[in-house]
Amino acid sequence: MPVARPELSDSRVIAHVDMDCFYVQDSSSLKVRSDVRRQVSRFKGMKRNDPILANWSYCESVVEQRKQQSLRGQPTAVVQYNSWQGGGLIAVSYEARKFGVKRSMRGDEAKQVCPEIHLVQVPVARGKADLNTYRNAGSEVVSILSRRGRCERASIDEVYLDLTIAAEAMLADNPPECLETISEEVVKSHVLGLEEVGSDARENVRHWFTRSDASRRDKLLACGAFIVAELRLQVLEETEFTCSAGIAHNKMLAKLASGMNKPAQQTVVPFSSISKLLRTLPIKKMKQLGGKLGTSLQIDLGVNTVGDLLQFSEEKLQEYYGVNTG
DNA sequence: CATGGGGGACCA
DNA sequence: TGGTCCCC
Structure with a gap:
């Protein structure tokens, strides 16, 4: 049985970046480059619920929106x-979702629910849908x-990033508690286990990121969240796409x-929040357990x-499912 | 026919 | 290598 070395593996900083309704986002390319700049600078100082976000990013149909x-x-x-x-339908913008349009509806059905919907065609090559764009x-x-950091492409619109x-490096020469200013994007982070404390969420987050008595692994995650916030802004500036991200100590989290x-x-999972998070997490939500294996766990093992x-x-599970699956 | 189809991981 | 599972 492979045993990971704790000091090396338990405090990795891993990010998962997921493009928001990606296919839709590419169709509405901004006509004028200066428009992008203006939008981006507004985005940087924007509140999370600013209505302009509704015009900017709330769409899996975003690749198409960049073109058009x-x-x-x-x-x-x-x-x-x-x-x-x-x-x-393989991607539905958030505006269309408000009308009840769902992925795996047919185009005709979507038109009934939302008559003003714009339907964009996936390119076809050799008679097949071609997702290369x-x-x-x-x-x-x-x-x-x-x-x-090193990237692992998990799918067309998902990437794992090792930011350890x-x-x-950031913790060594520029730790968060020494920063005089913190970007809006960082303060907007969600930190699991912090939500229910106090009333001013953003002040709480600011405090979590800058407190000096944090554990080393919390500080590493905080640095990771800084870096991811920067990266997401660069992605927006340079590609016009928005994305969401999770920052944790492993890929699954x-x-x-x-x-x-x-x-x-973006959402951070501090080490201290893991056990509470997982205790009540439905097994089917876990990657790899959404199918038959997850069903078997429910039905056969309760x-x-x-x-x-x-x-x-582990031994018990291996009895049921074999050494590797167990 | 009616979610299409492809890609990655694992297994025998 | 082909089959199955899982996910997007």
């Missing part, structure tokens, strides 16, 4: 194969994220966190949360 700026802020969906009932747009993002080295606050937000799963030893 007029689609920004419009209910938009990306469709593949329109010959049968209007084709299948979105894959290439994803590469633009990866090239930016790679500046601060960069976070350690980072992935879990990136989906907790969307779009255009395991419904990750906390339940902890009652089973």
Whole structure:
């Protein structure tokens, strides 16, 4: 059985970056570059619920919106194969979601729920839907994220980032508690386990990031969150795409966190919040357990949360599912 | 036919 | 290598 060296593996700083409704985002390219600059500078100082965000990023249909700026802020969906009932939706902007439009609806169905929806076609090559434009747009993002650490592409619109080295370097010569100013994007971070304390969320977050009595691993995560906030702004400036991110000590938690606050937000999972988070987490939410294995855990072992799963030893699970799966 | 289809991980 | 599972 492989045993990880705790001091090396337990305090890694891992980010999972997930593009917001990505396919939609590429269709509405801004016509004028200065428009981007203006929008970005507004974005930097913006409150989380600023209405302009609704026109900017709340859309998986964003690749398409970059190409066609007029689609920004419009209910938009990306469709593949329109010959049968209007084709299948593979991405739906947040504006369209408000009307009840859902992925895996047919185009015709979406039109009924939301008559003003803009449907954009996925390019076709050799009679098949061709996602290369979105894959290439994803590469633009990866090239930016790679500046601060090693990237692992998990899908067309998802990237894992190992920021351990960069976070350690920052902690060594520019620790958060010594920064005189903290960017808005960092203060907007969600920190798990901090939500329910006090009334002023942003002040709490600011305090969490700058407190000097933090554990080393908390400080590393804080540095990671700084770096991710910077990267997300660079992605917005250079590609016009928004994304959401999770920052944690491993991939599983980072992935879990990136989906907790969307779009255009980031979530940190401090070590101290992990056990509470997992205790009640439905097992099906965990990557790799969304399918038959997760169902088997529920039905055959009565395991419904990750906390339940902890009652089973590794050996016991291996009896049921084999050495590796167990 | 009616979510399409592809890609990655793991296994025998 | 082909089959199955899982995810996007």
